[in-house]
Amino acid sequence: MHRFKRSRRPLALAAVVAAVAVTLAGCSADSSGSSGGGAATVSLMIWDPAQKAGVQKAVDGFQAANPDVKVSLEQVPEDQYYTKLDASLGAGEGPDVMWQSSRAPVYVEGGALEPLDGYIEKDKVSMDAYPDKLVNLYKFDGKQYGMPKDQDVWSVVYNAAVFKKLGVTDVPTAGWTWEDMLRIAGEIKAKQTSSADVPMYYNYDFNRGVGSLIHSLGGTVVKDGNGTVSSPQGIKAFEMIKDLQDKKLIPPVKDSADFKGTQSLLSGSIAMAKVPSWELSLLAQANVPSGTFHMVPQPSVNGSRATDTNGLSYVMNANSKRKDAAWKLIKYLTSAEGARLHAEGGASMPANVSPDVKAAYYKANSKIDGMQEAFDVTLKENYLRTTTEFPKIRAVMPEIESTVAGPYYAGSMSAAEAASKADAILTRSLKQ
Amino acid sequence: MLHQYRLRWWTFAVIAAVALLILVPFAWMVATALMTPGQTLLVPPKVIPNPATLDGARGVFDRIPYLTLLGNTVVASIGRVIGTLVICTLAAYALAVIKVPGARVILVTVLALIMVPGDIFIVPNFAIISAFGLTDTLVALFLPSIFDVFGVFLLYQFFRGIPRELVEAARMDGASHLRILTTIVAPIARGGLITLAILTVLSEWKELLWPIVVNRSIDKLTLGPGIALLRGSYTTDYNVLMSAGVLAALPMIVIFLILQKRFIASVARSGLK
Numbered sequence: 001m002h003r004f005k006r007s008r009r010p011l012a013l014a015a016v017v018a019a020v021a022v023t024l025a026g027c028s029a030d031s032s033g034s035s036g037g038g039a040a041t042v043s044l045m046i047w048d049p050a051q052k053a054g055v056q057k058a059v060d061g062f063q064a065a066n067p068d069v070k071v072s073l074e075q076v077p078e079d080q081y082y083t084k085l086d087a088s089l090g091a092g093e094g095p096d097v098m099w100q101s102s103r104a105p106v107y108v109e110g111g112a113l114e115p116l117d118g119y120i121e122k123d124k125v126s127m128d129a130y131p132d133k134l135v136n137l138y139k140f141d142g143k144q145y146g147m148p149k150d151q152d153v154w155s156v157v158y159n160a161a162v163f164k165k166l167g168v169t170d171v172p173t174a175g176w177t178w179e180d181m182l183r184i185a186g187e188i189k190a191k192q193t194s195s196a197d198v199p200m201y202y203n204y205d206f207n208r209g210v211g212s213l214i215h216s217l218g219g220t221v222v223k224d225g226n227g228t229v230s231s232p233q234g235i236k237a238f239e240m241i242k243d244l245q246d247k248k249l250i251p252p253v254k255d256s257a258d259f260k261g262t263q264s265l266l267s268g269s270i271a272m273a274k275v276p277s278w279e280l281s282l283l284a285q286a287n288v289p290s291g292t293f294h295m296v297p298q299p300s301v302n303g304s305r306a307t308d309t310n311g312l313s314y315v316m317n318a319n320s321k322r323k324d325a326a327w328k329l330i331k332y333l334t335s336a337e338g339a340r341l342h343a344e345g346g347a348s349m350p351a352n353v354s355p356d357v358k359a360a361y362y363k364a365n366s367k368i369d370g371m372q373e374a375f376d377v378t379l380k381e382n383y384l385r386t387t388t389e390f391p392k393i394r395a396v397m398p399e400i401e402s403t404v405a406g407p408y409y410a411g412s413m414s415a416a417e418a419a420s421k422a423d424a425i426l427t428r429s430l431k432q
Numbered sequence: 433m434l435h436q437y438r439l440r441w442w443t444f445a446v447i448a449a450v451a452l453l454i455l456v457p458f459a460w461m462v463a464t465a466l467m468t469p470g471q472t473l474l475v476p477p478k479v480i481p482n483p484a485t486l487d488g489a490r491g492v493f494d495r496i497p498y499l500t501l502l503g504n505t506v507v508a509s510i511g512r513v514i515g516t517l518v519i520c521t522l523a524a525y526a527l528a529v530i531k532v533p534g535a536r537v538i539l540v541t542v543l544a545l546i547m548v549p550g551d552i553f554i555v556p557n558f559a560i561i562s563a564f565g566l567t568d569t570l571v572a573l574f575l576p577s578i579f580d581v582f583g584v585f586l587l588y589q590f591f592r593g594i595p596r597e598l599v600e601a602a603r604m605d606g607a608s609h610l611r612i613l614t615t616i617v618a619p620i621a622r623g624g625l626i627t628l629a630i631l632t633v634l635s636e637w638k639e640l641l642w643p644i645v646v647n648r649s650i651d652k653l654t655l656g657p658g659i660a661l662l663r664g665s666y667t668t669d670y671n672v673l674m675s676a677g678v679l680a681a682l683p684m685i686v687i688f689l690i691l692q693k694r695f696i697a698s699v700a701r702s703g704l705k
Contacts, residue, residue, distance in 0.1 A: 087558035
């Protein structure tokens with residue numbers, strides 16, 4: 001009895017409960033207060049850390065021109081980007097302006113994105129500044145949902161210092177072919193000291209690796225609502241990439257998931273790599289002597305240098321509370337001035353192809369020799385990435401990687417089997 | 433009844449081998465943290481940093497607001513521990529000591545929730561937090577996880593082991609349930625409460641997806657997402673990443689060492705009763 005009277009614990013417990021309750025109440029009051037009034041803050045969400053500096057530079061330019069709007073730029077790791085969007089857009093929240101890619105149709109269907117036609121018309125923004133195929137990517141049911149931000153250009157970059165160190169004088173040239181690539185990589189492989197070293201990087205993934213080779217060979221991945229990989233071209237494309245692996249010219253498939261081509265090129269552990277335009281700023285801004293990095297187009301296969309392209313866009317949240325400010329930001333970021341600042345700060349090739357934007361992009365990346373020549377060739381021949389042209393198949397790409405491409409490169413499946421399994425998966429997804 | 437085990441040489445061999453398995457990755461993390469970016473990418477890898485440099489640690493402070501993130505993690509952990517202990521203690525008390533009607537059904541339902549992967553709740557949790565107007569606050573970091581099904585189950589097991597005579601005697605003396613809980617049940621089950629506290633802090637420390645989803649500003653995030661931001665999509669400075677790993681793990685190791693002593697002491701005390 002006596003013990004119970006002395007105890008203060010129930011009181012302590014009650015105090016804790018009260019404290020938690022007060023904290024909750026306090027915080028909720030805070031947040032509603034900050035979102036209520038004051039200067040309009042527009043939130044902008046992106047995923048790529050390599051392009052953050054470029055976007056930030058463009059945002060700074062916007063704020064200088066529009067002192068009444070504040071922009072908070074937030075970069076979310078790519079793996080969590082869409083999870084965050086799903087959760088926040090579903091609850092009627094989320095960023096005012098964000099990047100979208102070939103997943104845009106899902107969000108348009110769910111009513112999460114704002115059609116921009118009214119704004120475009122009101123401000124008389126010309127869509128002629130962007131390539132048609134990129135504009136049409138974000139046009140659904142005749143409405144424009146996104147303003148094109150960038151485009152993808154794939155090229156091959158080699159590290160001249162590595163060639164020199166190994167004493168290989170046979171370097172890639174603008175007119176090279178797939179056979180030249182095999183020969184040069186073989187020469188480097190022969191000079192490398194460790195058997196674990198590989199001379200180059202080429203992407204394994206079905207969508208961008210196998211897909212562009214099929215395109216170059218004159219085949220198709222999808223046609224008339226069916227997968228068409230089971231063709232002589234499809235089987236050849238699979239075999240060409242496996243051949244690179246079997247000759248130990250690229251890292252084996254089991255080590256490829258965590259292998260970063262651009263990073264290895266920077267550190268000099270490989271001599272050349274297939275590099276997309278959105279990673280080039282990492283090479284252009286690297287602390288290396290000029291003349292280290294040289295760019296050439298893709299090696300020609302069957303006379304073609306086709307590589308895939310896709311373009312990101314800036315889109316507006318349909319639930320944004322500051323739509324006018326959000327539009328102002330989108331308009332600025334995709335204008336010639338905004339695109340130029342993106343390029344100067346370090347970002348992918350802008351979709352806005354005004355001559356001075358292009359010039360700014362080449363200038364910002366001038367540390368990479370031969371870039372303009374390589375881009376001129378590639379821009380002419382690029383085609384829409386398969387998942388971009390047929391968004392329905394995007395969902396089954398991981399399935400193709402794990403059940404078809406993985407086993408094929410590991411050697412437990414023939415190229416013909418791999419191709420027909422890929423077709424079955426593609427066709428199934430297209431029929432859904 | 434203490435049984436004296438004779439320690440043989442192979443006992444030490446097994447202990448040494450297991451300790452090595454556990455410590456080598458950690459040692460590698462520390463070694464990588466002290467390297468230059470170039471050294472981290474050598475094939476075959478070198479284990480000893482030469483020359484050792486603190487550039488990695490400096491990089492962490494340059495790129496992310498480490499101290500803010502650490503402070504947020506501590507606040508979220510404290511909030512979550514308090515919330516979890518209060519809710520789980522009350523729930524376990526109701527189920528194990530009071531045995532409310534339908535206690536078994538409730539317990540099975542709670543246990544069934546353990547089987548459901550937590551990521552499924554991300555979207556509904558966000559909707560709830562958003563309805564409270566709590567997104568982008570520190571409270572949002574821990575509020576959805578304070579009802580911890582495993583915690584309820586753990587404490588239920590501890591509370592069930594408490595002699596009924598003690599509880600009945602207190603009831604006869606006119607003690608309320610709250611008083612019995614705080615003066616009899618909780619002290620006897622202290623080992624369970626501390627275990628739950630440690631596990632809760634650990635899981636808050638490791639949280640990655642939820643903070644990224646629910647909070648927007650970098651100064652409202654925790655260490656997990658902070659470290660994830662250092663991992664680039666295409667290139668990663670592993671020395672910076674590993675320095676951040678060491679810096680994030682250090683406070684945890686210190687806390688664990690402190691709590692471990694109390695943990696052992698409390699287990700010993702409750703065993704003697």
